Amino acid sequence: MYKPIYVFIGLRYLWNSRLTNFKKIITILSIIGISIGISSIIITISLIKGVQNEFKKNILSFIPHLIITNKNCYINESDFPKNILKLNNIQKISSFISHKVLIQSKKNITIGEIITFKENNYDDFQLYNIKNYLYTLNSKENNVILGKKLAEKLHVNINDSIQLMILPSSQKNFLTKKFNTQIFKITGLFYTQNDIDNYQILINTKIALNFLNYYKNYITGWRVWLKDPFSFDINTFKTKKNNLIFLDWKIKQGELFKTIQIEKYIMLLFFLSILLVVGINIVITLTVNMLEKQNIIAILQTQGLCRKKIMLIFITLGSSTTFIGNFLGTLISFILIFQGKIINFLINSFFNDINISINIFPLHTVLVNIVCILISMLSTLYPIWNITKSTPSTILSHE
Incomplete structure (x- = not known):
């Protein structure tokens, strides 16, 4: 005799040669339902994580997650709040100089933003994939590098000239302040496939200081990159120093952030609905089995x-169904994810020209399987307790 006995009996109830076709169909459908649910959850989580990673890579790598400045956007570097460095979520901090400008070419006029960094932060420009950025940033001449889309908007190219005019920081100074204008030569273009291509202009630090009439040790503020920009509370930064202004990346990219949050809530709702279906599936399957096997139980x-x-016999029966369904569902989801063309084909059949990266997170996959197994085991308790509370004499008296 196989031991433990309850495992042997439970597996025999799950599948044996004497099972009727109806019971076999119920068992197979139960496993298929769990497999589809698990694979759907894993694929959905992988898609959302892929979207988040693409968002971090293509957008949040260029846009600072947090900007520290003051009301005038003009601050001394010595006023840097050093207490912020104690926070664990900080990845990188760099000072910068930035200002809104009016850009005029021979064919068009638009608004942009000049930006530069201190020499010890020139590595930030490497993200722009510009070969000659050091030539422009170290040059004593009025040279600039434009975003490609901004250049297309102005109908200019490399070696063309543009005129930059400083816009006043407040509407009160718009009519009274004398505008500072200078001619700059375009020495390069950058293309990051990001929103900054539409408005950003890279400029030499010393020229920017003179153009903006900044003192040597004064900057616009500090740009902060975080290890996890999706999970941080801006209030933890604000309490560090009250006379500074903290601008969150969610202000500029609020719609995208809301979209990602909505996706998370939809995923949670989807996950709960799948767990509910799995639980009901297990309860129905076990109830049918136990009602049929009342005499055997007695x-x-x-x-x-x-x-x-x-x-334990019926817990083994219910858990076995879930284990098999989880294994098949995980296997199917991994095959579909690694063969990304299948999922992209299905997505493109509803949405045109969308290429979404899919990232598998083993920890999330394990957690999904564990939660599903726990829910299935909990789902078995009530019908088992309900049927086993009756005494053998009570069960057999109905025969």
């Missing part, structure tokens, strides 16, 4: 099998 009790082991 006989097992009269033979000396304790109530605990009888419960």
Whole structure:
């Protein structure tokens, strides 16, 4: 005899050659339902994580997650709040100089933003993939590098000239302040496939200081990159120093952030609905099995099998179905994810020209399987307890 006995009996109830076709169909459908649910959850989580990673890579790598400045956007570097460095979520901090400008070419006029960094932060420009950025940034001449889309808007190219005019920081100074204008030569273009291509202009630090009439040790503020920009509370930064202004990346990219949050809530709702279906599926399957096997349960009790082991028989039955469904669902989801063309084809059949990266996170996959197994085991408790609370004499008296 196989031991433990409850595992042997539970597996025999799950599948054996004497099962009727109806029971086999119920078992197969139960496993298929769990497999589809698990694979759907894993694929959905992988898609959302892929979208988040693409968002971090293509957008949040260029846009600072947090900007520290003051009301005038003009601050001394010595006023840097050093207490912020104690926070664990900080990845990188760099000072910068930036200002809104009016850009005029021979064919068009638009608004942009000049930006530059201190020499010890020139590595930030490497993200722009510009070969000659050091030539422009170290040059003593009025040279600039434009975003490609901004250049297309102005109908200019490399070696063309543009006129930059400083815009006043407030509407009160718009009519009274004398505008500072200078001619700059375009020495390069950058293309990051990001929103900054539409408005940003890279400029030499010393020329920017003179153009903006900044003192040597004064800057616009500090740009902060975080390890996890999706999970941080801006209030933890604000309490560090009250006379500074903290601008969150969610202000500029608020719609995208809301979209990602909505996706998370939809995923959670989807996950809960799948768990509900799995739980109901297990309850129905076990209830049908136990109602049919009431007499066998009574006989097992009269033979000396304790109530605990009888419960373990049906827990084994329900858990086995879930284990098989989880394994097949995880296997199917991995095959579909690694063969990304299949999922992209299905997505493109509804949405045109969308290429979404899919990232598998083993920890999330394990958690999904564990939660599903726990829910299935909990779902078995009530029908098992309900059927085993009856005594053998009560069950057999109905025969």
